[in-house]
Amino acid sequence: MNKRADSGDNTMFFVFFFLIIIVSAGIVGGAFVFYGKEFDFKNIESQMLFQDTKNCLSSSEFDFNRVKDDPYYFYEKCQLNETVLGNYLGLKVCVDTKNFENCFESSDAIIRVGSNFQACLFEGSKGNNNFPKCINGTFVRDGKAYALIVSSHHSARRVLA
Amino acid sequence: MNKIGESSSLIDDNLIYIVLIFIFLSIMIVFLNQQKDGARMWQDFYAKEIVKIIDSSSVGDEVTLDINKAISIAKNKGVVYKEIFTFDNKNSVCVKLSAGQATCYEYYKNFKFSEPEIRLGVPGNILKFKILKNEENEQKSR
Numbered sequence: 001m002n003k004r005a006d007s008g009d010n011t012m013f014f015v016f017f018f019l020i021i022i023v024s025a026g027i028v029g030g031a032f033v034f035y036g037k038e039f040d041f042k043n044i045e046s047q048m049l050f051q052d053t054k055n056c057l058s059s060s061e062f063d064f065n066r067v068k069d070d071p072y073y074f075y076e077k078c079q080l081n082e083t084v085l086g087n088y089l090g091l092k093v094c095v096d097t098k099n100f101e102n103c104f105e106s107s108d109a110i111i112r113v114g115s116n117f118q119a120c121l122f123e124g125s126k127g128n129n130n131f132p133k134c135i136n137g138t139f140v141r142d143g144k145a146y147a148l149i150v151s152s153h154h155s156a157r158r159v160l161a
Numbered sequence: 162m163n164k165i166g167e168s169s170s171l172i173d174d175n176l177i178y179i180v181l182i183f184i185f186l187s188i189m190i191v192f193l194n195q196q197k198d199g200a201r202m203w204q205d206f207y208a209k210e211i212v213k214i215i216d217s218s219s220v221g222d223e224v225t226l227d228i229n230k231a232i233s234i235a236k237n238k239g240v241v242y243k244e245i246f247t248f249d250n251k252n253s254v255c256v257k258l259s260a261g262q263a264t265c266y267e268y269y270k271n272f273k274f275s276e277p278e279i280r281l282g283v284p285g286n287i288l289k290f291k292i293l294k295n296e297e298n299e300q301k302s303r
Contacts, residue, residue: 016178020185027189031196039202041209041266048216049269075271079220081252084267154267156205159255161244161263 038156042133046152049089050135053078054148057093058139064095067110074111082113088154090114090132094147103136103147110146120151195259198234204264207231207256211246215254215268215292222292228279232286234258242281246288248274250295271295 056062056078066073075082085091093111094103103109104117116132125131132153139146172179195201207228214224228245235245238259247255247263250273257263275291 084269157265
């Protein structure tokens, strides 16, 4: 047996494997460069939810007193789906907040769906699509100031079909 | 010289390389087939655009959407037109433009839909559906 020749053959296996990795990275990279990144919808979605929720809560038909007694009242009145909001989006409403930034930390929100609202404050999250996209603002109703924070960490799902 | 013996030993020696090349080619063919015509990108685009329209609609609205691009990709990929758009009434819209995989996205509004209808050449190809009230979730709160 020629052991030296055998070891040369074994070394060639790594070269072959390395070439396969390089070629596949080239093909996959080329496809991604050609088609670009996934169409990011989080920002638009949180803007739309912010506007819908703001319009609903500002309306005189919405009764804030019923929110604590009936957990479904908010979803029913604003025509929102509890499961989707809880799983993919986040929403927080605080009352008497002069500055909406206090609402990020506040634990006594009137309405709270989802969690991790602090991630909205991270500086690094602004240019990074992996972080939730947030919209926040205030509105006044019956002389009271309300802060509203909406976040979206929703991504498309790929399923076998 | 035993030439038959030599050639069979040559195949035996390189069997691992042949298997690896076969696996590599199969993966690449599947991947490139999914990327062909931008099916994956258009699936993502249509799912999100439909969700955007739904979330900005009201009960009773009738939606008509131009789906020319989706139809031409589905035709090339051999996808049955009926399977392209699926509204499961569990707040999810799925779009399938290549065999074996679909892209799904969820809408936050509490709506139901009429059966989506694809009309070809009216002129152009369109998708039509009507937004209905979701009574089931409303009963939950009573």
